[in-house]
Amino acid sequence: xxxxxxxxxxxxxxxxxxxxxxxxxxxxxxxxxxxxxxxxxxxxxxxxxxxxxxxxxxxxxxxxxxxxxxxxxxxxxxxxxxxxxxxxxxxxxxxxxxxxxxxxxxxxxxxxxxxxxxxxxxxxxxxxxxxxxxxxxxxxxxxxxxxxxxxxxxxxxxxxxxxxxxxxxxxxxxxxxxxxxxxxxxxxxxxxxxxxxxxxxxxxxxxxx
Numbered sequence: 001x002x003x004x005x006x007x008x009x010x011x012x013x014x015x016x017x018x019x020x021x022x023x024x025x026x027x028x029x030x031x032x033x034x035x036x037x038x039x040x041x042x043x044x045x046x047x048x049x050x051x052x053x054x055x056x057x058x059x060x061x062x063x064x065x066x067x068x069x070x071x072x073x074x075x076x077x078x079x080x081x082x083x084x085x086x087x088x089x090x091x092x093x094x095x096x097x098x099x100x101x102x103x104x105x106x107x108x109x110x111x112x113x114x115x116x117x118x119x120x121x122x123x124x125x126x127x128x129x130x131x132x133x134x135x136x137x138x139x140x141x142x143x144x145x146x147x148x149x150x151x152x153x154x155x156x157x158x159x160x161x162x163x164x165x166x167x168x169x170x171x172x173x174x175x176x177x178x179x180x181x182x183x184x185x186x187x188x189x190x191x192x193x194x195x196x197x198x199x200x201x202x203x204x205x206x207x208x209x
Contacts, residue, residue, distance in 0.1 A: 005067035008180070012074060013054050020050040023085075042088050050081055111187060116160040116173030118146045147175055157181035159188050162197045169202030 027043045057074055064070065122144055131137045142149065151158035156177045164172030178184050192198075 005071065006061060009057070009061060009067055009070060009074065012071075013057055016050060016054050016078065020047050020054075023047055043085075046081065046084055046088065053077055053081075111183060112156075112177040114147045114150065114175050114177065116147060116175040117144055119144050120166055120172065121170040151175070151177055157184050159184045161188055161191055162200070163191065163195055165200065165202075169200065171197070171200070171202075 023043065024047050027041055027047070031041065057070065060070060061067065127140065127144065129140075131140060148158070148160075154177070156179055158175055158177045159181075160173040160175045162171035163174040166172060176184050176187060
């Protein structure tokens with residue numbers, strides 16, 4: 001687990017350096033053609049701070065035994081850096097597009113939690129019914145399994161766990177999504193220990209077929 005977290009943190013640090021370097025090149029290019037220059041571009045201080053934090057994170061990764069804590073620190077630090085970047089480039093009304101960095105930063109260290117289905121467990125064989133048209137197929141499919149298509153579109157790994165149940169004992173799936181399936185398998189194993197489901201049986205259960 002520690003080795004896996006360290007690899008993820010190293011990739012995050014590499015991505016941060018690439019972003020900071022790209023921003024540095026943009027700042028230099030803009031100053032080269034701009035007629036109105038500030039005595040000192042404040043973006044340079046932000047870029048220097050980004051490099052300094054990345055070096056500090058790399059050193060801490062070698063000496064501190066809690067990569068999970070470092071992951072939280074790095075994500076929060078990135079959100080603060082993005083906030084400063086948005087402020088320096090004109091705020092939320094700016095057309096620079098740096099607001100998009102917020103979801104990218106959060107998702108880089110997150111697991112999405114969504115329902116597996118849009119409805120309670122459907123009746124047996126509902127989704128196997130013949131449909132006359134392609135539109136009819138997708139109308140029924142998306143009305144029931146809309147959240148699962150999100151994983152198909154994004155290409156993220158996904159796993160469904162029966163963490164809930166209806167009043168009649170039928171399982172209600174919870175879908176977890178992440179950019180790396182190893183995260184999902186490790187999280188699913190922990191959830192199964194915390195909320196085991198292997199012994200649950202709905203009313204009318206007749207055994208395995």
